[in-house]
Every structure is written in C-alpha cells, then in structure tokens.
Amino acid sequence: MQQTYFMIKPEIVAAGEQKIGDILAIVNRAGFRITGLAMRTLPRELVEDFYGEHRGKPFYGELVEYIAGGPVVTVRLERENAVAALRELIGATNPAEAAIGTIRNLYGASLQNNAVHASANPADAERELGLIFG
Ligand code: CMP
Numbered sequence: 001m002q003q004t005y006f007m008i009k010p011e012i013v014a015a016g017e018q019k020i021g022d023i024l025a026i027v028n029r030a031g032f033r034i035t036g037l038a039m040r041t042l043p044r045e046l047v048e049d050f051y052g053e054h055r056g057k058p059f060y061g062e063l064v065e066y067i068a069g070g071p072v073v074t075v076r077l078e079r080e081n082a083v084a085a086l087r088e089l090i091g092a093t094n095p096a097e098a099a100i101g102t103i104r105n106l107y108g109a110s111l112q113n114n115a116v117h118a119s120a121n122p123a124d125a126e127r128e129l130g131l132i133f134g
Contacts, residue, residue, distance in 0.1 A: 002082040003035070005128040007117040010070035012107060013039065020073055023103060023116065027077065030089050036076030036133050044068040050131055059112065066112060074132050083125050086118040 006027065012019050028034065042050070047068040054060045079085060091102025094111045098104035107115035119125035 001078050001080065002122065002125075003076060003078050003129060004082040004086050004125040005117075005119045005132060006075040006077050006086060007132075008073035008075070009113070009115055009117065010066065010072055011109065011113045012115050013071050013073055019107065023107065024073075024075070026103060027075075027086070027089065030079075030085065032077040032079045032082065032086070034075060035078050036074070038074050039071050040074065041071045042068055042074075042132075046131060050128060062112065076129055076133055083119055083122050087120070090116050090118050 008020055008023055012023065024034070044064060047064050048055070051060065051063055051067070054063060077086060089103060091098030091104040091108075093104075093114060095104045095108025095114050096111075098108060103116050104114050109115070119128050
C-alpha cells in the first residue's frame with residue numbers, strides 16, 4: 001500500500017462544504033482510503049518549505065500568499081499505486097489542459113486556482129506528508 005498527500009486549496013474551501021464533500025467523494029470512489037484529514041490554515045513558513053522546489057520562480061510569492069491565505073483541507077490517502085493514481089485523477093496542473101472529468105477539469109478555475117494539489121512522486125509524498133502530518 002502506498003500513501004500520498006492530497007490538498008484541497010483555499011478557493012474551494014471558501015466556496016463551502018459541498019465542494020469539499022464532492023471532491024472527497026470522487027477520491028473515495030476511486031479506491032483511496034482517507035487515513036488523515038484536517039481543515040487548517042497552514043503557517044506561511046510551512047507553505048514556503050512545502051513549495052520549496054518553486055522558490056525563485058515568478059509565481060512563487062503569489063503561490064505562498066494564496067495557499068497560506070486561508071484554510072485548506074489536508075488529506076493523507078492510501079491505495080495501491082496511490083501517487084500515480086491520484087495524479088491521474090486530478091489532471092494536469094493547468095485546468096484548461098486537464099482531461100475531461102478530472103478534478104481540476106471539474107473544479108479548477110485557473111493555473112493558480114487549480115482546486116487541488118497531489119504529490120508528484122513517492123519521494124515528494126513522503127516529504128509532504130512529513131511536513132503536514134508530522
Ligand atoms: P500545485 O500542483 O499545487 O504545484 C504548484 C502550484 O503553483 C500549482 O499547483 C499552481 O497552483 C501554482 N502555479 C501558479 N503558476 C504556475 C505555473 N506557471 N506553473 C506551475 N504551477 C503554477
């Protein structure tokens with residue numbers, strides 16, 4: 001069994017519980033078990049570390065402001081082949097390019113406001129779960 005990190009981003013949380021529930025239902029129907037779940041506002045320094053690989057990129061400052069700017073839903077998921085399966089379920093980073101029916105296709109608004117995050121690879125999953133769930 002593999003674990004991965006999933007996060008519902010602030011603009012979706014701000015839109016209300018229905019979207020949170022709908023997105024968690026999609027994930028659950030795809031065979032993932034939810035083994036950790038919280039709604040919290042992440043400290044800025046934690047978000048800076050979390051997105052450390054993007055430090056120096058033009059969108060980094062805005063990204064940190066946005067993710068630290070309001071509550072997110074943090075989720076630890078477990079499934080066979082969880083990392084790759086979740087990436088496929090959420091779709092491409094840019095919602096305009098995300099395959100029909102993926103979470104970002106259904107709920108993403110823009111490249112920045114792309115609804116959800118999922119760990120890119122197993123090493124990132126371990127690092128991100130450590131940062132968020134300890
Ligand atoms: P995420 O998968 O959480 O990883 C980095 C985030 O940065 C990405 O989703 C987007 O929300 C945001 N972002 C903003 N601009 C860009 C960009 N040009 N390329 C990649 N990610 C971007």
